Amino acid sequence: MSGTRRPEPLLEIRDLRLETGPGPDPVRLVDGVDLTIGAGEVLGLVGESGSGKSLTMRSVLGLLPTGVRVGGGEALWDGSDLLAYDEKRLRPVRGGEVGMVFQDPSQALDPLMRVGDHIVETLRLHDRGLSRSAARERAVAALAGVGVPDPARRARQYPHEFSGGMKQRAMIAVALANRPRLLIADEPTTALDVTIQAQILDLLRTARDELGTAVVLITHDLGLVAEISDRVAVMYAGRIVETGPVERIFREPAHPYTRGLLASRPHLAARGTDLPAIGGQPPAPAQRPSGCAFHPRCALALPECSVQVPTLTIRGAGHLAACHLEAPPETTADTTSEGVLR
Structure with a gap:
């Protein structure tokens, strides 16, 4: 649009x-x-x-x-x-x-x-x-x-x-x-x-x-x-974890799960190399952990991630993310680094 x-x-x-x-x-x-x-x-x-x-x-x-x-x-x-x-x-x-x-x-x-x-x-x-x-x-x-x-x-x-x-x-x-x-x-x-x-x-x-x-x-x-x-909403374990304009989400994803999904996309330039993958599996609905449901798979998890469910907060114009981590833009924009993921 x-x-x-x-x-x-x-x-x-x-x-x-x-x-x-x-x-x-x-x-x-x-x-x-x-x-x-x-x-x-x-x-x-x-x-x-x-x-x-x-x-x-x-x-x-x-x-x-x-x-x-x-x-x-x-x-x-x-x-x-x-x-x-x-x-x-x-x-x-x-x-x-x-x-x-x-x-x-x-x-x-x-x-x-x-x-x-x-x-x-x-x-x-x-x-x-x-x-x-x-x-x-x-x-x-x-x-x-x-x-x-x-x-x-x-x-x-x-x-x-x-x-x-x-x-x-x-x-x-x-x-x-x-x-x-x-x-x-x-x-x-x-x-x-x-x-x-x-x-x-x-x-x-x-x-x-x-x-x-x-x-x-x-x-x-x-x-x-x-x-x-025009816009994207990312769901994980029954919740919206990030939403916003497509251009911004792809350029500056704020949630580690979104970053993992972006990093695992095939790229022609990366032909012949292994794609980074999000370790582990999404939890079954009856076995979701306390706090942020993604924290067992997240290498950036903070202590509060295991006890407190994050709420969607403003990260930019029309951009919301549910994450306790407030990464600087240069870190958040790195969607190819394997260090983000376990």
């Missing part, structure tokens, strides 16, 4: 808590997440598997897995809390106001339904006055809009007749059919080759630029975030 002024908030997630398990002491999966998505912007939501990225965004649409529930917080959309909506009230929002592209299109597309009918069903669900013939025309146009060749013929085919990249295009066509104001893309390029990845990112850019659609890109790949996102 051009300029530095933040767009108007479209979705505001406040103090979101998601939990599972019975009894008075459930396991906290997402713990106090605050997240704002502006109108027409692309937010990259980054973190290792199990950090809570997908759960956070699925909760907004009432798509939590069985056994996971909302323990508190708000998700404000047009001033109303989506977390308080029942299924009937959520239906016009889900697929109408907010579209979602799932990680595995093979699981999301009904194998017994023609690809075009997926789009027709979505269109008519949110526009009862739309005739089936008009919906079919719009479905073909939607497939053409995401680059599916010979869309009239392809609309009559079944998902198994599409390649992985074409299935993902079809999923994006379904998600964008009703011109949503927000598109949630959950690992949309997983298992796709780099050429198809670039094409999918182009489709997300087009949705933003031509439709004005805001996009949340859920990924573990910071390279993808750098290519398309």
Whole structure:
């Protein structure tokens, strides 16, 4: 996005808590997440598997897995809390106001339904006055809009007749059919080759630029975030540990976890050398340590890191980080030093 002024908030997630398990002491999966998505912007939501990225965004649409529930917080959309909506009230929002592209299109597309009918069903669900013939025309146009060749013929085919990249295009066509104001893309390029990845990112850019659609890109790949996102939010163990404009986060990351993710990116200049890696594994939700959840893996941990949970504090314009360490900019900007990591 051009300029530095933040767009108007479209979705505001406040103090979101998601939990599972019975009894008075459930396991906290997402713990106090605050997240704002502006109108027409692309937010990259980054973190290792199990950090809570997908759960956070699925909760907004009432798509939590069985056994996971909302323990508190708000998700404000047009001033109303989506977390308080029942299924009937959520239906016009889900697929109408907010579209979602799932990680595995093979699981999301009904194998017994023609690809075009997926789009027709979505269109008519949110526009009862739309005739089936008009919906079919719009479905073909939607497939053409995401680059599916010979869309009239392809609309009559079944998902198994599409390649992985074409299935993902079809999923994006379904998600964008009703011109949503927000598109949630959950690992949309997983298992796709780099050429198809670039094409999918182009489709997300087009949705933003031509439709004005805001996009949340859920990924573990910071390279993808750098290519398309305006802002980035980094999650670890169910919390946001750093957030801010992409350029600043990549130039001056303030949290050791963000620095580790950046350092572990492949670089052509480092070909033939081992990439630095973050030692250890993220903790299971039921086994998170006290204090900062990252401290057992952090070579820069201070004594207070093991006992006190850090809060998000301002590190620059629009830049927040949850870390007890206040490193000087020249140290924080070093994303290639192996000394940062164990």
